[in-house]
Amino acid sequence: MNRHLLRATAGPFLFGFFVVTFVLIIDILYRFVELFVSKGVPFPLAAQVLLLSLGHTFALSVPMAVLIGVLMGVGQLAADSEITAMKASGIGLYRILRPLLAGALLVTVALAAYNHFVFPRSNHRLANLLYDIHHTRPMMEVREQMFTEITPDFTIFVEHKDDRTNEIEGVVILEKEDPTSQVPTMTTAERGRIVPLHDSDALRVELEDGEIHDLPDQSDLSRYSVTRFQRHVINVADVEKDFQESGRTTRGDREMDLVQLLAAARAERENREKAVAQNVQTAAELAAKQWSLLDPAARVDRITRPGRDQGRIPINERRAMLRNTQQEITRVARANGFQRNILRNYQQRENQYMVEFHKKFAIPVACMVFVLLGLPMAVTTARSGKGVSMGLALGVYLVYYLFLVGGEKMADRGRLDPAVAMWMADVVLGALGVLILMRTVREGSLFPSLRRRRPVSHASKEGTTAP
Secondary structure (H helix, E strand, O other), X not given: OHHHHXXXXXXXXHHHHHHHXXXXXXXXXXXXXXXXXXXXXXXXXXXXXXXXXOHHXXXXXXXXXXXXXXXXXXXXXXXXXXXXXXXXXXXXXXXXXHHHHHHHHHHHHHHHXXXXXXXXXXXXXXXXXXXXXXXXXXHHXXXXXXXXXXXXXXXXXXXXXXXXXXXXXXXXXXXXXOOOOOOOEEEEEEEEEXXXXXXXXXXXXXXXXXXXXXXXXXXXXXXXXXXXXXXXXXXXXXOOOOOOOOOOOOOOHHHOOHHHHHHHHHHHHHXXXXXXXXXXXXXXXXXXXXXXXXXXXXXHHHHOXXXXXXOOXXXXXXXXXXXXHHHHHHHHHHHHHHHHHHHHHHHHXXXXXXXXXXXXXXXXXXXXXXHHHHHHHHHHOHHHXXXXXXXXXXHHHHHHHHHHHHHHHHHHOOOOOHHHHHHHXXXXXXXXXXXXXXXXXXXXXXXXXXXXXXXXXXXXXXXXXXX
C-alpha cells in the first residue's frame, strides 16, 4: 500500500514541479532574451545565466509540487473509490498519512541539503557571472536615478531608461577630455539614445535638446561657457573588453551557506555591541565633563581664582560656558543620531543573515506541512476535478508565500524576530492542517454540517409536497 500511495503521487508531483518551475522562469527567460538579443552578450554566457538562474526556482517549486502531488494523486485515488475501500478494510487516514509524510520527509532533507550545499554556490556563481558581464559591457550597468562610471573619464546619469530601445531621458554626462583636468565638462540633455558599436568596441550617445557646460581653467571663471544644441553625439572608445572571470570573493546573504550566515550574523552582532559600548563611554565622558561645571568645588575654584571678583563668575565667561555647553550638546545629539543609524544598520544586516539561515530550513519543512494540509483536502474534494485541486494548491501556496514574504520584510525592519518570521507560516498552516485532518477523520468531511442538512432539507421538501 505504501508503494501504491507513493507511485500515485509521484506522477502529479513531477507534473507540478515542471509546471511551477516553468511559471517561475518566465522572468528568467526574459532576462536571457534581453542579454542575448538586446545586449549582445554571447550565447554561451547568456545560457549560463539562464541555467544558474534556475537554482532559486527549485527551492520554491518543490514544496508547491509536493502539494500538487498530494492533492491530485490522493484525489484521484479517492475519486476511484480506493480511499473508500481502504477505509472499509480498516485503513484510516492516519495510516494513509504515514508513507506520504515519510516521502515528504525525504524531500525535506534533500531540499535542505540543496539549500546548504548547492543553492549558495550557484547564486555566487551567477552573481560573479553577471558582475563580469557588466564589467565587460559597462553600459548594461546604467540604471535610472544613478550615476554610472562607464570609464574613468566618462560618467552618465539618466532619469529614465528604456532597456529595450536604449532610449534615455533626463541625461547628465560628466566627461574629462583632459585626464589632468579637475573640472569635467558637463553635458545635459532632455533625451537621447545609447548605441553600442560592437564592431569597434565603442559606444555612441546620441543626445537631443541640451547644453554643454565647460570650464577649461578652474582658476579663470571668465572662461566658463554654455553651448546649447538640438543634436549632439558623444563617442566613447574602449568600452567593451574581452570577457574575463574576476574571481570575486565577496558574498551576499543569498550566496552563503549555513556556516557563513551564522559567522556573518555573529560579526554584525559583535560590531553592534562594540558600538553600544563606545556610545556608553562617550556619554559617560560627556556627563563627567558637564558635571564638573556643576560641581560646587569647581564653582568655588572658579569664583575664588586670583584676580576674580569674589561672589560671581563674569557674565562673559558664563555666556561662553553656556555657549560651549550648547555646542557640545548639539554635537553629541548629532553623533547619537549617527550612531543610532549605525546600530540600526548592524541590526538590520544581522536580521537579514538570520532570515536566510532560517529560510533554508523553513521552506523545506513546508513540504511536510503541505502533506498535512493536502491529504484531507484531497479526500474531501476528490470528485471536484483536477482544476479544483490546482486551485486549492495555488490558494494554499499563495497564503504561504504571503506569510513568507511579509515575515521576511518585517524581520528585515526589526519588527519581528527572524526565527518567528520564517517559521510562522509553517506553524500556522501546519496547525491548520492537523485540525483539518482530525476533523476529516472524525466527521468524514471538512463540512459535515452541510452534509447532514441535505437529508433533512430533502425530507422537509417531500413533506410539503405530499398530499
